[in-house]
Amino acid sequence: MSQQAGYSPSFKRPAEIMRMRRKRARSEAGVFSGHGSTGSPGQSASSPDSVRPFSPGPLFNPQSRSGGGIKRRNPFANIENTYSPRKKCLVYNDDGNAEAADRYKVKKTLTEGDEDMSTECRGVLPLRLTQVEKHQHRDTSRKESVTFSEDDSLFEEEEEDVKSPLLKSPQAIAPASIAPPMCTEYPADWSLKTRLLFTSPLSLSWAQHPKAQEEALGLSQHCRAQFSTLPHSLQDPRSCSELRCAFQQSLVYWQHPSLPWISLFPRINAERNFTGKSTPWAQDTALQQSLMSEWSVSLSSLYNLLKSRLCPYFYLCSYQFTVLFRAAGLGGSSSITAFISPTTRGFREAMKAEGIEFSLPLVEERRKSREQQNLTESQGEEEEPKEKAQECSELKEGEDCRASDEGGNDGYDEDEDGSFSWLKEMGVQDKIKKPDSISIQLRKEGHAVSLDHKPESVVCVEGSHTFTLINFLINCRSVVASAGSQAGLPPTLLAPIAFRGAAMHTLKARSVNVKTQVGSTFQNISSLEVTGPILPSSLYTITTLLRSAQKGNFSAALYTHTPTAVMNTHTAEQQDTGGSVDLSGCGLHPASIQQLQQPSSLGKTALTHISMNNYSYTWKN
Incomplete structure (x- = not known):
């Protein structure tokens, strides 16, 4: 240089x-x-x-x-x-006057008599600069190119990165004119919600204090499965009677049993809700039998509606576990499915004794991932002898693999005597004390019990075995508590449509206007709180109404009933059935049915936040 x-x-x-x-x-x-x-x-x-x-x-x-x-x-x-490329340098003209010019853009107006300069601008060197740094230190990892503008009087000195474009961020690679994709729907969430908190810059006061005629019309539309069509955006939601009727319709759910002085949801870890309340059935055996008889009739009625595709889904909430029954065609499955969470080893053994075939989706998924990982590692170490790999797998079987294999069948097919045959081959069978059968059995049971009351213990039953499961639940003693504040009380049945012995209930909605601090100013924010056992179809209907009423701008915080969060997991033989199963008579809005038919992409998690901005959804789980 x-x-x-x-x-x-x-x-x-x-x-x-x-x-x-x-x-x-x-x-x-x-x-x-x-x-x-x-x-x-x-x-x-x-x-x-x-x-x-x-x-x-x-x-x-x-x-x-x-x-x-x-x-x-x-x-x-x-x-x-x-040297800084952002700093401006001084460019001296032929007359000696200095002008400030940008490092990357230099503009020079060509005079009429400077035809040679114009010709040179269209060649390699666009400008003839004097007393400027012509020999600058350039990074070896970059190369510079000169591009001309439309009028050939401007040129830009661009720097092109030699590195692979894969190392750049997608925003840097994608053109600035391409807008991000709009998500008009959020994934289906099969978990039960206990509370919803909506916030919006627009007023939400239209959602409470309905008129008597509006409430009556909403309940009538729910019973008749009639749905009103709302425009894309409402100018004045408070004066829109159809919106208020549709909102009352979305709050309705059906429950059995119905005891006005006791809240029957949630049931798991809800002893505080029953403490101090009147429970006349606790010491009356005849009253307990009457309650169980009516509950059995209601459960059988729900399953018949589900099998006939007149009921999309329903929940059974006991003091120990929660069961979700889904009709064929929902969740991407072509048959009736049932999820039970959480479960215990004793409950699973009782299901086996009744001949109910089930699977543990999360345990099988973990086992498949381990097998895939072991297969990848074995392919990378092909030079290792097969005998050594087999020996390592046998040694690890009792420590790592047994826990995952235990979830599928709660037992081992391996022969106990064959597991110690390698001691006889080494000639040390008399020097090493073998564990007795009791120790082996305790170790096997320890792996099975380790899944109890955990999300991994979720059980999936499919097809005709769901009918056997209904009979098992009716006759199983573990569905009803024998002691405590919930003793003798049947499980709670929840459904979006009417069934035999059910009582109509509505979710509680309350609207409040608050002020939140945004920077140095306070901004008015309207909030809407919905409480109760919120079903998946109710959540979708409420968000659809808010999209039209709030002009596509609102956010929601979702509070999930924890034992039901894992019910978004995939089934063992899940396939996207699409619209092959006709569910038009199940009593739900066609758009809600279309969303629930899609396989859930949430896995073992549930939605916690939903936000809509300019009619586009974003969510967190």
Whole structure:
């Protein structure tokens, strides 16, 4: 690189700089004493013209500076440590006047007589710059290209990264004109919600205090499965009678048994709700039998409706577990499915004794992932002998693999005597004490019990085995508590449509206007709180109404009943049936049916937040 006048070619050490300054001070003292001239300290009077005051940068002519003396140059200056592409440089014209020009864009108007320059601009060098840094230090990982604008009077000096475009962010690669995709729907969530909290910059007061006629019309539309069509955006939701009727319709659910003085949902860890309440059935055996008889009739009625595709789904909530029954065609399954969560080893053993075939989806998924991982590792280590790999797998079987294999069948098919055959082959069978059958059985049971009351213990029953499960639940003693505050009380049945012995209930809605601080100002925010056993179809209907009423701008916080969060997991033989199963007579809105037919993408988690901005959904789980 060509060096310029008055420019330090390399970085100097501090000791060398101090030595140069002392030498310069002595020479300046001799000159000043000989000629009697005065100057600023540290300034050499014999310095040549065009000394660079602060390097790097264009040369300064001392005569062109107005005011005091010339500032000394920076001895530590170097192009490598002071060059900034964002800084503007001075470009000198032919007449000697300096103009500020951007580092990346330089505009020069061609004169009429400068035809050669115009021709040269269309070639390789667009401009003939004088006294500008032509030899700049460029990074080896970048290359520069020159592109001309439409009028050929502007050119841009672009830097193209040589690195792979895969290392860039998608926002940097994607054109700025492409808008992000809009999500008009959120994934189906099969968990039960206990509370919804909606917030919106627009008022939500239309959702409460309905008129008597509006409430009656909403209940009638729910019973007759009639749905009103609302426009895409409502100008005045408070004066829209159809919106308020549809909102009352979305709050309805059906429950059995119905005891007005006791809240029958949730039932798991809900002893506080029953403490101090009147429970006349606790000590009356005849009353308990009457309650169980009516409950059995209601459960049988629900299953018949489900089998006939007149009921989309229903929940059974006991004091220990929750069961979700889904009709064929929902959740991507072509048959009736039932999820039970959480379960215990004793409950699973009882199901086996009744001949109910079931699967543990989360345990099988973990086992498949481990097998896939082991297969990948074995492919990367093909040089290892097969005998050694088999021996390692046998040693790990009792520690790692047994826990996952235990979930599918709660037992081992491996022969106990065969597991210790390798001791006989080594000739040390008499020196090592074998564990007795009781120890082996306790170890097997320990792996099975470790799943109890955990999300991994969720059980999936499919097809005709769901009918056997109904009979099992009716006759099983573990569905009813034998002691405690819930003793003798049958499980709670929840459904979106009417069934035998059910009572109509509505969710509680309350609207409040609050002020929240946004920066230094306060902004009015309207909130809507919905409480109760919120079913998946109710959640979808409420969000659909808010989309029209709030002009596509609202957010919601969802509070999930924890034992039901894992019911979004996939079944063992899940397939996307699409619209092959006709569910038009199940009593739900066609759009809600379409959403529930899709396989859930949430896995073992549930939605916690939903936000809509400009009619586009975003969510968290």
